[in-house]
Every structure is written in C-alpha cells, then in structure tokens.
Amino acid sequence: xxxxxxxxxxxxxxxxxxxxxxxxxxxxxxxxxxxxxxxxxxxxxxxxxxxxxxxxxxxxxxxxxxxxxxxxxxxxxxxxxxxxxxxxxxxxxxxxxxxxxxxxxxxxxxxxxx
Amino acid sequence: xxxxxxxxxxxxxxxxxxxxxxxxxxxxxxxxxxxxxxxxxxxxxxxxxxxxxxxxxxxxxxxxxxxxxxxxxxxxxxxxxxxxxxxxxxxxxxxxxxxxxxxxxxxxxxxxxxxxxxxxxxxxxxxxxxxxxxxxxxxxxxxxxxxxxxxxxxxxxxxxxxxxxxxxxxxxxxxxxxxxxxxxxxxxxxxxxxxxxxxxxxxxxxxxxxxxxxxxxxxxxxxxxxxxxxxxxxxxxxxxxxxxxxxxxxxxxxxxxxxxxxxxxxxxxxxxxxxxxxxxxxxxxxxxxxxxxxxxxxxxxxxxxxxxxxxxxxxxxxxxxxxxxxxxxxxxxxxxxxxxxxxxxxxxxxxxxxxxxxxxxxxxxxxxxxxxxxxxxxxxxxxxxxxxxxxxxxxxxxxxxxxxxxxxxxxxxxxxxxxxxxxxxxxxxxxxxxxxxxxxxxxxxxxxxxxxxxxxxxxxxxxxxxxxxxxxxxxxxxxxxxxxxxxxxxxxxxxxxxxxxxxxxxxxxxxxxxxxxxxxxxxxxxxxxxxxxxxxxxxxxxxxxxxxxxxxxxxxxxxxxxxxxxxxxxxxxxxxxxxxxxxxxxxxxxxxxxxxxxxxxxxxxxxxxxxxxxxxxxxxxxxxxxxxxxxxxxxxxxxxxxxxxxxxxxxxxxxxxxxxxxxxxxxxxxxxxxxxxxxxxxxxxxxxxxxxxxxxxxxxxxxxxxxxxxxxxxxxxxxxxxxxxxxxxxxxxxxxxxxxxxxxxxxxxxxxxxxxxxxxxxxxxxxxxxxxxxxxxxxxxxxxxxxxxxxxxxxxxxxxxxxxxxxxxxxxxxxxxxxxxxxxxxxxxxxxxxxxxxxxxxxxxxxxxxxxxxxxxxxxxxxxxxxxxxxxxxx
Numbered sequence: 001x002x003x004x005x006x007x008x009x010x011x012x013x014x015x016x017x018x019x020x021x022x023x024x025x026x027x028x029x030x031x032x033x034x035x036x037x038x039x040x041x042x043x044x045x046x047x048x049x050x051x052x053x054x055x056x057x058x059x060x061x062x063x064x065x066x067x068x069x070x071x072x073x074x075x076x077x078x079x080x081x082x083x084x085x086x087x088x089x090x091x092x093x094x095x096x097x098x099x100x101x102x103x104x105x106x107x108x109x110x111x112x113x114x
Numbered sequence: 115x116x117x118x119x120x121x122x123x124x125x126x127x128x129x130x131x132x133x134x135x136x137x138x139x140x141x142x143x144x145x146x147x148x149x150x151x152x153x154x155x156x157x158x159x160x161x162x163x164x165x166x167x168x169x170x171x172x173x174x175x176x177x178x179x180x181x182x183x184x185x186x187x188x189x190x191x192x193x194x195x196x197x198x199x200x201x202x203x204x205x206x207x208x209x210x211x212x213x214x215x216x217x218x219x220x221x222x223x224x225x226x227x228x229x230x231x232x233x234x235x236x237x238x239x240x241x242x243x244x245x246x247x248x249x250x251x252x253x254x255x256x257x258x259x260x261x262x263x264x265x266x267x268x269x270x271x272x273x274x275x276x277x278x279x280x281x282x283x284x285x286x287x288x289x290x291x292x293x294x295x296x297x298x299x300x301x302x303x304x305x306x307x308x309x310x311x312x313x314x315x316x317x318x319x320x321x322x323x324x325x326x327x328x329x330x331x332x333x334x335x336x337x338x339x340x341x342x343x344x345x346x347x348x349x350x351x352x353x354x355x356x357x358x359x360x361x362x363x364x365x366x367x368x369x370x371x372x373x374x375x376x377x378x379x380x381x382x383x384x385x386x387x388x389x390x391x392x393x394x395x396x397x398x399x400x401x402x403x404x405x406x407x408x409x410x411x412x413x414x415x416x417x418x419x420x421x422x423x424x425x426x427x428x429x430x431x432x433x434x435x436x437x438x439x440x441x442x443x444x445x446x447x448x449x450x451x452x453x454x455x456x457x458x459x460x461x462x463x464x465x466x467x468x469x470x471x472x473x474x475x476x477x478x479x480x481x482x483x484x485x486x487x488x489x490x491x492x493x494x495x496x497x498x499x500x501x502x503x504x505x506x507x508x509x510x511x512x513x514x515x516x517x518x519x520x521x522x523x524x525x526x527x528x529x530x531x532x533x534x535x536x537x538x539x540x541x542x543x544x545x546x547x548x549x550x551x552x553x554x555x556x557x558x559x560x561x562x563x564x565x566x567x568x569x570x571x572x573x574x575x576x577x578x579x580x581x582x583x584x585x586x587x588x589x590x591x592x593x594x595x596x597x598x599x600x601x602x603x604x605x606x607x608x609x610x611x612x613x614x615x616x617x618x619x620x621x622x623x624x625x626x627x628x629x630x631x632x633x634x635x636x637x638x639x640x641x642x643x644x645x646x647x648x649x650x651x652x653x654x655x656x657x658x659x660x661x662x663x664x665x666x667x668x669x670x671x672x673x674x675x676x677x678x679x680x681x682x683x684x685x686x687x688x689x690x691x692x693x694x695x696x697x698x699x700x701x702x703x704x705x706x707x708x709x710x711x712x713x714x715x716x717x718x719x720x721x722x723x724x725x726x727x728x729x730x731x732x733x734x735x736x737x738x739x740x741x742x743x744x745x746x747x748x749x750x751x752x753x754x755x756x757x758x759x760x761x762x763x764x765x766x767x768x769x770x771x772x773x774x775x776x777x778x779x780x781x782x783x784x785x786x787x788x789x790x791x792x793x794x795x796x797x798x799x800x801x802x803x804x805x806x807x808x809x810x811x812x813x814x815x816x817x818x819x820x821x822x823x824x825x826x827x828x829x830x831x832x833x834x835x836x837x838x839x840x841x842x843x844x845x846x847x848x849x850x851x852x853x854x855x856x857x858x859x860x861x862x863x864x865x866x867x868x869x870x871x872x873x874x875x876x877x878x879x880x881x882x883x884x885x886x887x888x889x890x891x892x893x894x895x896x897x898x899x900x901x902x903x904x905x906x907x908x909x910x911x912x913x914x915x916x917x918x919x920x921x922x923x924x925x926x927x928x929x930x931x932x933x934x935x936x937x938x939x940x941x942x943x944x945x946x947x948x949x950x951x952x953x954x955x956x957x958x959x960x961x962x963x964x965x966x967x968x969x970x971x972x973x974x975x976x977x978x979x980x981x982x983x984x985x986x987x988x989x
Contacts, residue, residue, distance in 0.1 A: 025380045028134060029141040048165030051134065072144060074851075077130075 012045075012053050013098060017062060017089040020081045025068075027076035028054060054079060062088045124568050131171060139164065143575060153510055178741060181774060187500075189505035195505060203478060207471045210877065211514025211564065212521060214467030217460040217870060219522035219557045220529065225453050226556075227547045228446045232369055235305025237402075242409060243444040244274060244399035247437040250796070251691070252486045253444070255395035258384045260423060260434070261299075264399070267419045270412040271401035275302040276382070276439055278397050279373045281810065282353040283649045283840045285340075286461060289833065292647045292840035295353065296376035297383070304332075305402050306370070312336075313347040313362030321381035328381060329358040333366040335377040353378060355651030366582070369443040369542035370451075372398065392431035393695070401439060413438040424492045428899070430768060433707050446543065448855070451942040452863045460935075463877075468564050470877050473509065473604045477888050500569075507568025507603055522557070523549050532862075534853050605878075605885045606925050612871070612878035613929025613962055614936050619871035620954040621937050621947055622864040626948035630851075631859050635786035636686060637724035641814055641847035642821040644828055648809040649841040651776065659807040660738065667716060669831045675824055676894035677816040680719030681803050685812035686847075687854060689830035690789035690796050698755070699765040710751060711788050711798035714806050720746075720814045728752075730762045730781030737802035743777040749785045766799070777801070790856040792945050795941040812846070821846040863943055875965060877923075883969040886918050890973040897977050898985025907978035914977050918970030925966075926959050933958070 010034075019034045020026060024036070031054075032047045045105045057063045062085030081089070139160050146156035164170065171642040197204035244264070248254045256264070265274045277298045284293045300321040309315060310330060320328060329351065331340065337973045340346045344530060350357045360381060370376075388394035388652045403412055414415045416436035486499060494502075511686060526547055530538070538544065646666065663681055670679045684692055697703050717733040737744055745766065752761050768775040785795045803811070813832075817824045829841045851857060890897075897910055919963035937949035947954075 027137070027141065029138045034147075046165045047138065048161050049172035051131065051170060070137075070141060071142075074137060074140050074144070075133075076141065077134045 002056075009036065012049070012072065014089070014092050016050075016053060016057060016079075017085055017092070020063060020079060021089055025078045025080040027068075027070060027078050029076070030070075031079065037089055059087070060088075061085070123201025123225050128171070134166070134277060134633055137169065138407045138786060166614060166621065172871060181750070185501075186505065189502050190509065192502065193506040193509045196834050197509060200478070200824040203474060206511050207474055208517060210467045210470055210511045211511060212517035213430055213873065214460075214464035214561060215328050215515055215564075216521040216525055216555060217873075218457075218464045218560055219454070219519060219553060220525040221456045221460040222543070223522070223526050223547050223549070223553045223864075225457050226550070226552050227544050228453055228541070230451060230552065230842075231543065233445065233543070234308075234369060238442065239440070240403045241306065241441040242271075242401050242403060242412060242438050243441050244271070244401040244412070245397075245437050246395060246420065247435040248433055248707075248709065249732075250693070253437050253439075254434075256397040256399050257392050257395045258382070258389040258397060259392040260395075260420075260431070261397055261399060264419055266415060267422075268401075268412075268415055270404055270407045270415045271400035272404045273301055273305045274399060275299040275305045276399045277302055277370075277373055277396040278375060278382070280380075281842075282378060283355070283647055283838075284378075289839045290647075290649070290840045292349060292645070293353075293841040294375045295378040295380060296370075297380050299382055303364075303398070304632075305400055307402075308365065308368055310362035311365045312344060314358070315362060315382055317486040321383060322507050323383050323385040325381065325383070327356055327358040328361045329353065330362040330364055330379040331360060332364050332379070333368065336363045340375075353380065353414065355649045363445075366967075369545070371540065371542055372539045374542045374811060391430070392427055397929045399652060401438075404543040409438055409440060413748050415650065422907075428705055432705055435445055449541070449844065449859065452859050454883065455618070455863060455940045455943055457965050459618065459867045462611050462615055463870045463874055464560060464837040465606050466562075466568055466874050466877050466881075469604050469608050470881050471510065471610075472567055473601050473884060475503075475568060475571050475652075476601060477603075494870075497649050504569035508550075510563050511561050511565040511568060514564075514759070515557060518561075519549065519557050522553075529814065534858065536853070537858060540855075541893075552654070598624050601888065602771055602921055603910055605881045605919055606928070607877040608874075608881045609922060609925025609962065609966070610929040610932055612874040613958065614932045615867065615871035615874040616958040616962060617929070617933035617955055618940065619864065619868040620958050621944055621949070622860070622867050624951060624954055625943065626857075626860045628862045629791045629857060632787070632791050632946075633785075634686075634747075634851075635723075635725055635784050636914040638816050638851055640821050640846040641723070642817055642824045642828055642844075643812060643814045643847055644812070644825070644832075645685070645812050645843040646832055647842065648836070649838060650809055652836075652838060653809055656739065659809055660804045661857070663803060663807055663811070664735075665835050666813065666832055667718065669814065670828060671718075671833055673815075673824070675818050676829075677818055679716075679813065679815045681716035682812050682814070683714040683720055683803070683810075684788070685814065686723065687787055687790065687851065688812075690793055693796075694799060695769050696766045696799065697771055699767060699770050699771060703769075705769070709796075711796050712801070713788070713798065714801045714803045714808065714811075719800075719803075719814070722784065722814055724816070725786050726784045728782040728784055729760075730779070732781060733800075733802045738804040741805075743775075743805055744780045746778040746781040746799040746800040747779055748783055748795075748800075750795045751799065754797050767821045770803055771973040782877075790854060791851070792856050792860075840903055860943070860945065875962070878962075879965045882918065882921065882966050885921070886914060886970045887906045887973040887976075889917060890914060890977045893977075894980060894985050897980050898982045900981065902982040902986065910978040910980075911974050914974035915967070915970055918966060918974070922963055926962055929962070930955060 015035050015038075016031055019031050019038070023030075023034060028046070028050055030046055032050050036043060047112055054065075055064070058065055058079075062083050063079045065077050065079050068076060070076045079094060139157075142163065143153075143156045146159055147153065153158065167538035224763075233241070235241060245256050246254045246260065258276075261276050265271075267953075268274065275298065277296050280295045280297050282293050282295045283290045285291075298316075298321070300316045300318050303309065303315050311333070313330070316328065316330070319325060331346070336342055336346065340349075346360050346363070350359050351360060352358070356806075364379065382389065385389065388396050401412070403409070411434060416438055418430070420434055420436045422432060462619060490496070490499060530544065530547060533541075533544075648659065648662060653662055666682065667679050670676060690711060693705045693709045694713055696710055697708065715733070717735050717737065718734050720727060727746075732745070733744070733746065747761060755761070756764070761782060764779050766777055766779065767777065783800065786798070787793075787795065788798060789796070813828070815821075815824060825844045827845070829844060832839055832841055845853075854860075897905075897913075900913075901907075901910065931953060934950050937944065937951075939950060
C-alpha cells in the first residue's frame with residue numbers, strides 16, 4: 001500500500017507543479033479540481049492524499065505557501081511555484097517525456113525490438 | 115531540517131492543517147451547493163471525496179515529522195515512566211553502571227596521558243634513548259669520550275645528544291639553596307625538536323670547555339625565581355659559585371621526565387675529572403632516528419661501534435655494549451605494567467557491572483511478561499517491543515555514562531592528589547590529565563558497548579519467550595526456566611571475574627607486604643636523613659671538605675636527642691650505581707670489570723644505620739688521608755670474591771693497580787640495601803669518608819625520639835657550621851622507604867586493585883543473591899507443595915543452598931584457573947610471590963565461598979519459612 005502511494009505521489013507532484021505553472025498561485029482544493037478537470041475526470045483523486053504531497057513539495061522548496069482569500073471570499077492557503085520548483089518541473093517534465101517516448105516506442109507497431 | 119523543526123512546531127502545524135482542511139471543505143461544499151446539491155449532501159460528498167480526515171492528518175503528520183524520532187520520544191518517555199515506577203531498580207542499575215564507567219574512564223585517562231598521548235616533541239616516535247649497556251645494568255650510562263665517538267661514527271641518527279642530571283647551589287635571599295639542574299650537549303633541544311620561548315637555544319660548540327658558561331631556565335624557574343621578567347636574558351646567575359649567563363627560557367609545556375625537576379639547564383663543559391675519562395659513565399643519550407631507520411638497525415649500528423671501541427680501548431670499554439630503545443619506553447616503561455593491570459582491573463569491574471545490570475534487566479523483563487503479552491496482543495510488533503526495551507537500556511546507559519564521566523573527572527583529580535608531589539613532578543606527562551577528546555571518546559565507546567549489550571539482552575528475552583504464554587494466568591512455563599539457566603550463567607561469569615580480581619588483589623597485597631619487609635640490612639626506625647651540598651668554590655681542597663664534614667658530624671651529634679651520626683657519599687636505597695671497577699692484588703687479572711657499588715662513609719655510618727659488622731673492624735675517625743687506605747666490603751662481595759678465604763687483610767686496587775689506589779680490606783659488613791626495595795644486592799665497597807671526601811653527601815642521624823622532630827634541628831646545626839651550605843631532602847628513613855617509587859607503585863596498584871576487587875565481590879555476591887532470590891520466588895509453589903507433602907525446612911534450605919553452592923563452586927574452580935593465568939600476566943608486578951601462591955588463592959576462594967553462602971542464606975531462609983497453605987493459595 002505504501003509503495004503504491006509513493007508511485008502515485010511521484011506523478012501527483014508533477015501534476016501539482018504543472019498546474020501551478022499553468023494557473024499561478026492556487027489553493028489545495030483548486031489544485032485538486034484542476035487536476036481532475038485536466039484529466040477529463042478520468043483521474044479520481046482522493047483529495048486527502050493531496051495535502052501530504054503539498055507538504056512534501058513545500059519541504060523540498062519547490063512550492064511556497066501563504067494564507068490568502070479565495071475568489072468567493074473564503075480564507076484559504078495558496079500555493080505558488082518557487083524558482084527552484086520551476087527548475088524541478090522542467091527537469092521532471094523532460095524525464096517524463098523521455099520515459100513516455102521510450103515506452104511509446106515499445107508500443108508503436110513498427111518500433112518494437114527486433 | 116524542516117522535519118526536525120516540524121517536530122518542534124508540531125502543534126502549530128496540526129492547527130494549520132486543520133484550518134487548511136476546513137477551508138478545503140468549505141470551498142468544496144460551496145462548489146457542490148452551486149451545482150445544486152442539498153447542503154447535507156454537499157457536505158457528505160465533500161467529506162467522502164477528501165477521504166478519512168484522520169488518515170489524511172496521519173499521513174500529513176508522518177510527512178511533517180520524523181516518525182522514527184517521534185516513536186523514539188514516545189519510547190523514551192515511556193521508558194522514563196517505567197524506570198520511575200521502579201526507582202530502586204533504576205538507581206541501582208545507574209549507580210552500578212556509573213561505578214564501572216567511572217573506574218574505567220579514570221584509569222583510562224591515566225593510560226592515555228602516560229601511554230597513548232605522544233611525548234611533546236617533534237615526531238616523538240623517532241626519538242630513542244641511546245646509552246651504553248653492561249652486564250650489571252642493561253641500561254647503563256654513557257661516558258663523554260664514548261658519546262663523542264658514537265655521535266661521530268653512527269650512521270643511524272640524524273642527531274644524537276646527551277644529558278646528565280646535576281645539582282647546583284643557588285644563593286638566594288634565604289641563603290644557599292640546592293637546586294636541581296641538567297647538563298646537556300649543545301644540540302639537545304634541537305634533537306628533541308623544542309625551542310625556547312624567550313632568548314635562544316644553545317649554539318653548536320657551546321658545550322665545549324672553552325665556551326662561556328650559559329644557562330637556560332625552565333619556565334617555572336623563570337616565573338618563580340625571576341618573576342617572569344623578559345629582561346632576564348643576558349643576566350648572570352651564579353650556580354655553585356660559577357657565573358652563568360642566562361640565554362633562554364624553555365616553554366611552559368616543555369617536559370623531560372628523566373630530568374623533570376631540573377630548574378637550570380646548562381651545557382656540558384666536559385671539564386671535570388669524570389667527563390674526560392672514558393671509564394666514567396655519567397651521561398644518558400637521546401638520538402633522532404634517520405628516516406627509515408628502525409630501532410633494531412640503530413641498536414645494531416651502535417652495538418658495532420661499541421664493539422669497535424672495545425677493541426680500541428680494552429681497558430675502559432671491555433663489556434660496554436649499546437642500548438637503544440624508544441624514548442617513551444625509558445620514560446613510561448616503569449609505570450606501564452601498573453597502568454595496564456589497573457586498566458584491566460577497571461575493565462573487569464565494568465564488565466561485571468554490565469553483567470549485573472543486564473541480569474537485573476532480564477529479571478525485570480521476566481516479571482513484565484504479562485505486560486509484554488498484553489502489548490503484543492494489542493498489536494505491538496515484536497520489533498516495537500524490542501525497541502522499547504532497547505530504549506530503556508539506553509536510558510540506563512545514558513544516565514550511567516553521564517554520571518560516570520562526571521565522577522571520573524573528580525576521581526582523576528583525587529587520584530592525582532594522592533600521588534606524592536615529588537613523584538608527580540617526576541611524571542610530567544601526567545600534567546593536565548582530564549577529560550580530553552580521547553577519554554570522552556573512550557567513555558562513549560564503552561557506553562555504546564554497554565548499550566548494545568542491554569539492547570540485545572531483552573531481544574534475547576523477547577525471542578526466548580512465547581509471547582502468548584504470558585497471557586496465561588500464573589504460567590510457570592519454559593521462560594522462567596530459560597531465564598534461570600541464562601541468569602545462572604551470567605552469575606557464574608560474575609563470580610569468576612570477582613575471583614580473578616580478588617586473587618590479583620591478594621597477590622599484589624602479598625607482594626607489597628613482602629616488599630616492605632624485605633631485608634634492608636639496617637634498622638630504618640628512628641633515622642633522620644638529609645643531603646648536604648657544599649660549594650666547590652668555597653671548599654676547593656679535600657682537607658677543607660674533610661674538616662667541614664667533621665665539624666658537621668660533631669655539631670649534629672651534640673644535638674639533644676641525637677644518638678649518633680654518619681655520612682655517606684650516597685644514602686642507602688638511593689639506587690645501585692656509582693660503581694667502581696676493582697682488581698685484586700696478587701690474583702691473575704685478564705681485564706674483566708669487577709663492578710661493585712662504591713660509597714664513602716664516615717666512621718659512625720654503619721653504627722648509626724644499625725648495620726652489623728660481620729668481621730674485622732669498622733672505620734674510625736683516625737682513618738684519614740694521612741693513614742694507609744682501607745676498605746670495608748659487604749657480604750655479597752665476600753661471597754663472590756672470597757668464597758673460601760678470609761678477606762680481611764687482602765688488598766684491592768683499580769684496574770691497573772696504581773699504587774695510590776691500593777686499599778686493604780679491614781672489615782666485612784652485612785649487605786645493606788643500596789638500591790630500591792626490589793633490586794638485587796650488589797657487591798659493595800665502602801671507603802673511609804675522610805680519605806676521599808666529597809662536597810655532596812648524605813647525612814643520617816639516629817634519634818632517641820621521633821625522627822620527624824629532629825629534622826629541622828639537623829638543618830639548623832648544619833647551617834650553623836656554614837650558612838652557605840645547602841640542605842635538601844630532609845626525611846625520616848621510614849618515610850623515604852614508604853614513599854620510594856617502588857613502594858609507591860606497588861602500594862597504589864595493590865590498593866586500587868583491592869578497591870576494584872571489593873566492588874567486584876560486592877557486585878558478584880549481589881548478582882548471586884538476585885539469581886537465588888528470583889529462583890526462590892519462582893519456585894514458591896513447588897516449595898509449598900514439597901512442604902505440604904512433608905518436606906522439612908532443613909531440606910528446603912538444602913534445596914536452595916545446593917543451587918547456590920553449585921554456582922559458587924563452578925565460579926571458584928574456573929576462577930582459580932583464570933586467576934593463575936591473570937597473575938602470570940602481571941608477574942612483573944609481583945615481588946617474591948608466585949602466581950599460584952596457595953595461601954592467597956585458598957584465602958580468596960574461602961572469602962568468596964563465605965560471601966556467597968551468606969548471600970544465598972537470605973533467600974533460602976525465606977524459602978524455608980514459606981507457609982505451604984499460602985504458597986498454594988497464592989496461585
């Protein structure tokens with residue numbers, strides 16, 4: 001169970017970073033909704049798992065948080081990307097693209113290992 | 115780092131998470147409401163989507179802090195709670211551990227200071243002690259001409275220098291004062307690799323007779339006698355009447371143990387009668403090995419030079435070999451075996467302390483079986499249980515370690531204060547002993563060892579027991595038996611160690627006793643002694659010195675309470691040495707060196723000491739330079755050279771039988787101990803003091819009352835003769851013997867080991883008591899049944915005492931074998947005592963047996979008083 005969560009958190013973190021890059025500062029709920037929307041609701045995110053992931057990113061210095069007020073005037077904690085987070089995102093996005101490209105070759109009809 | 119901070123701000127963080135989740139829910143509910151849900155449904159969906167709030171919080175918390183550290187803190191507070199619940203157990207364990215750690219750390223600090231810390235010189239491991247070696251003394255002295263040849267011809271030392279301890283008369287405002295000094299060759303300090311902090315070092319050639327007299331001051335002398343003034347450089351100071359220019363001041367931390375108390379460091383100025391003779395050995399050498407040269411190579415090289423010189427100068431150099439050994443060996447060689455034995459003793463004490471505490475822990479974990487079972491039933495993993503016990507062990511060791519280190523610091527100071535000042539100043543390497551990095555590291559190392567032991571013990575325990583058994587009411591299952599077997603093994607180990615330590619202490623005590631009762635050849639009671647120094651400048655002629663000595667003798671003998679007075683060029687027990695080579699008139703001679711102790715003594719000397727004259731006559735006041743030369747020999751001399759002849763009337767002389775050296779033997783005196791208590795008796799010749807008087811001599815007076823009270827009067831009477839005389843070393847003979855280095859080393863090792871042994875005995879016996887008492891408590895029902903079936907109290911006693919006797923017997927028998935082995939290892943410290951000294955071993959075994967019997971009698975008595983009805987009902 002713990003191992004599954006780790007893998008999940010790995011990709012979750014990337015999604016969080018990408019979301020923050022695309023939308024700017026956002027609160028936890030907003031991030032969760034955006035991830036679901038982006039995935040065309042194919043991903044069913046358990047919102048509770050988001051917060052430990054956010055904390056981890058914050059501890060690593062990829063994101064920073066401040067308390068603010070949401071669009072509909074509610075107090076919420078807003079997360080934003082730090083310069084280190086931007087760098088991290090760039091690197092992880094590259095890694096991810098590379099990994100998917102490699103896998104894609106395995107599954108493309110002509111590119112299988114001969 | 116932020117995780118660590120997370121632990122500290124845990125509560126704030128929790129609050130923030132609660133707020134954040136609250137805000138999340140509000141946002142979600144608002145969205146849900148907008149999409150048309152009922153308020154109830156909106157809230158339900160939001161919470162459902164979030165997942166369990168508590169599990170989120172838990173996941174968040176685990177990210178926010180270090181879970182391992184957190185459970186450790188939980189364990190820690192639980193452990194402290196557990197220990198506080200059983201204060202007696204906690205205090206006993208911590209005290210026992212602190213005792214063991216304190217003893218080991220204190221002794222280790224001494225070992226560190228003396229044996230591990232490098233000497234404060236440049237590359238000290240390249241420095242060697244280089245000197246001549248003869249059959250009588252493996253480490254003898256160098257003569258000045260030999261030194262020059264060795265220095266010139268050797269190919270193994272990058273530099274070689276010599277030193278010699280000496281004394282000077284310093285005129286101070288309180289009159290003439292004898293001070294200690296050292297004469298060194300020009301490069302001595304450069305060879306050691308030390309530089310003066312003020313002024314300059316001796317330059318090359320400054321040790322030649324033609325060079326002006328210069329002196330370097332020790333730091334303490336500069337401070338005490340010259341109030342630390344920087345302008346002392348260039349000033350002149352008169353040493354024994356000879357003006358010396360002060361050229362330098364040595365560093366505060368400079369130390370040289372062989373001349374530790376030297377205040378004034380002068381150059382050799384090889385001018386006196388001894389320095390110019392190849393046959394007069396007064397120097398000691400230090401060399402710095404060239405790169406890549408080993409001590410063995412250096413020894414081989416110097417030995418071949420010595421052999422060469424022996425061929426070249428057969429008269430003076432016959433039998434003069436070479437000695438080369440690391441300088442540290444010369445400096446700490448004497449105390450190394452003592453320190454190692456003490457360290458071993460302290461280590462064994464620590465071991466016994468650890469065994470004791472771990473058996474206490476075991477017994478405790480046994481009585482906590484129910485608790486363990488309940489906790490494991492409630493879901494505690496075995497790993498978690500073990501960690502809990504390990505934490506408890508850590509708390510014990512941690513507290514014991516802190517307490518041990520703190521008390522060790524105190525014990526070290528106390529031990530240092532116990533060393534007589536004179537002896538301490540001869541061991542400058544002990545300066546600044548204390549908790550340095552190595553000592554603390556050692557303390558932490560042994561504590562870590564103990565911690566591992568205590569962590570392993572309960573792991574063993576938890577794995578041994580089937581945890582489910584613990585829940586069953588009143589089980590007396592395999593666990594109790596296992597612990598009993600394991601606990602008894604531990605106790606046997608404790609008894610063996612106690613036996614070894616008691617036996618060692620017994621043997622050392624016996625050695626000390628033997629040493630202090632060694633045949634002295636004189637009666638040390640009621641003797642007051644001191645040394646007198648007169649200046650060669652004031653008394654240049656022999657007749658003047660003789661007249662001075664006569665006057666001193668007559669002045670001192672007229673003191674009230676003084677029975678008789680004697681003088682000697684060297685007081686008894688000062689050390690073998692100051693030897694002479696003799697040859698017999700009328701006997702064939704092939705150049706061998708008949709080496710004998712040589713002393714010049716006054717007419718009253720033998721009578722004052724209480725030495726017995728075996729044959730012939732003693733000296734009289736009439737034996738002076740106007741009379742034919744005479745000599746008195748000791749019994750060892752007579753036995754060696756006159757096995758079956760009467761020595762009286764025979765004549766001896768120097769190796770060439772120069773007419774001026776021929777003396778007639780007029781008497782034989784019984785062997786007087788000239789060397790230390792444990793040294794052998796050498797053949798000795800005694801010449802009349804007034805036939806060859808010296809400006810440095812010892813005086814001994816026999817008093818009618820306590821000799822302490824006569825000491826001040828003695829110096830007074832001597833200064834009455836000439837206020838320019840120096841007196842030093844006022845002491846009663848009894849004190850001088852008791853404070854001699856040999857006696858001191860034996861006494862301190864005997865007392866310390868005895869102290870360790872007593873603690874070991876106590877701990878061992880307490881351990882035995884614990885095992886037997888536990889066994890009785892476990893067997894209460896069995897005993898009840900036995901008694902209900904008609905067993906008499908006597909047979910119950912027997913039942914319990916048999917168990918104790920079996921353990922004790924194993925401990926004693928194995929302990930005896932180990933004791934003999936241990937004693938053989940420390941044979942260097944034994945004097946006149948064999949490793950298998952039967953009375954000591956038997957006495958120690960009896961002591962241990964009686965102590966064990968007493969310790970097991972208490973629980974046996976409790977067992978015998980068990981009421982069968984209660985024992986059965988208690989189940």
